[in-house]
Amino acid sequence: MAEETNPLQELLIDELKDLYSAENQIIKALPKMAKGATSPELKRAFERHLEETRRQVARLDQIGKELETKLTGKKCKGMEGLIEEGREILEEDMDENAVDAGLIGAAQKVEHYEIAGYGTARTHAELLGYPRIAKLLQQTLDEEGATDQKLTALAESIINVQAIEA
Numbered sequence: 186m187a188e189e190t191n192p193l194q195e196l197l198i199d200e201l202k203d204l205y206s207a208e209n210q211i212i213k214a215l216p217k218m219a220k221g222a223t224s225p226e227l228k229r230a231f232e233r234h235l236e237e238t239r240r241q242v243a244r245l246d247q248i249g250k251e252l253e254t255k256l257t258g259k260k261c262k263g264m265e266g267l268i269e270e271g272r273e274i275l276e277e278d279m280d281e282n283a284v285d286a287g288l289i290g291a292a293q294k295v296e297h298y299e300i301a302g303y304g305t306a307r308t309h310a311e312l313l314g315y316p317r318i319a320k321l322l323q324q325t326l327d328e329e330g331a332t333d334q335k336l337t338a339l340a341e342s343i344i345n346v347q348a349i350e351a
């Protein structure tokens with residue numbers, strides 16, 4: 186399965202390595218975001234997504250096995266930048282509600298990056314004739330989409346605008 190002469194195959198492996206690095210960076214960042222959040226619901230959402238993210242890494246490991254390739258050794262610079270932006274929010278001297286609002290925004294940027302990355306890799310896996318891999322990528326894509334929607338709902342329900350205005 187590991188004929189790396191096909192340029193699209195090489196591209197797919199590169200995309201999977203990028204996602205593998207991104208997910209592992211997220212695993213390191215989410216506990217800090219949970220700690221920095223004030224709303225218990227938001228803390229819980231970050232903690233649950235941490236567990237989900239660990240399962241997503243396991244899924245990528247499974248994909249790597251199917252392709253007989255290691256997915257380590259690449260650094261996702263896009264995710265590095267997004268996480269750095271989230272860290273800046275935690276360092277600012279802001280009202281708790283504003284910090285929560287900022288953390289949700291930062292987390293949604295992370296989800297959107299993942300949604301773009303998984304959507305692309307899924308399509309390339311389909312084109313290359315790897316339906317099992319495409320299905321695994323679609324599962325993670327669905328989870329990232331659900332997380333994004335949950336974050337939007339949290340932004341609408343927990344952010345106390347009055348408190349921020351005061």
Ligand code: FE
Binds near residue numbers: 211
């Ligand atoms: Fe993820």
Ligand code: FE
Binds near residue numbers: 238295296299
């Ligand atoms: Fe995610």
